[in-house]
Amino acid sequence: MERKKSYCLICGMEKAGIPIKEDRIVHAMRWLNKNLRRVDNSMNTIVICEACYPKYSKYHKKFKSRQAAYVGIGIVFLLLGIVEMIFTKNIGAVVMGLVFIAILYAFSLLSYVPDLDIRGRMKEKIEKWKENKIKKKA
Numbered sequence: 001m002e003r004k005k006s007y008c009l010i011c012g013m014e015k016a017g018i019p020i021k022e023d024r025i026v027h028a029m030r031w032l033n034k035n036l037r038r039v040d041n042s043m044n045t046i047v048i049c050e051a052c053y054p055k056y057s058k059y060h061k062k063f064k065s066r067q068a069a070y071v072g073i074g075i076v077f078l079l080l081g082i083v084e085m086i087f088t089k090n091i092g093a094v095v096m097g098l099v100f101i102a103i104l105y106a107f108s109l110l111s112y113v114p115d116l117d118i119r120g121r122m123k124e125k126i127e128k129w130k131e132n133k134i135k136k137k138a
C-alpha cells in the first residue's frame, strides 16, 4: 500500500501541516476531481503548511465574512418574500427567496476555504505558528 501523502492546499507542495476538515464540500470536491478530472487524490491528506498559514487564515476570514454577508442578503430576500406572500397570498415570492438563498450559497462556495481540523496536538501547533508569525513581525 502506498504511503499517505499530505499536500498543502495553498502552495500545492507535498508538506506536513495541519489537516483541513473533511466536510461535505471537501468530499464533493474530491468526488468531482475523481469523476470529472480523473484525478484520484482520495489517498492524500490536504493540509495547510506553516509557510502558508498566514495566507490561509486571511483567505479563510475573507470567505467566512463573505459567506455571512451572502446568508444575510438571502435572509432579507426571504423576509421580503414572506411579507409579499402575506399581502398577495402568493407563495411564489417565498419560493423565489429560497431559490435566491440556494444560488447565493452556491456562489459563496466558489471561493470555498475549508476549516482546519484542529484537535489535540494540532491546537498547540497552531498556537506556535501564531507566535512565530508575531515574532517575525517584531
Ligand SMILES: [Zn+2]
Binding pocket: 008, 009, 010, 011, 012, 013, 015, 048, 049, 050, 051, 052
Ligand atoms: Zn503551503
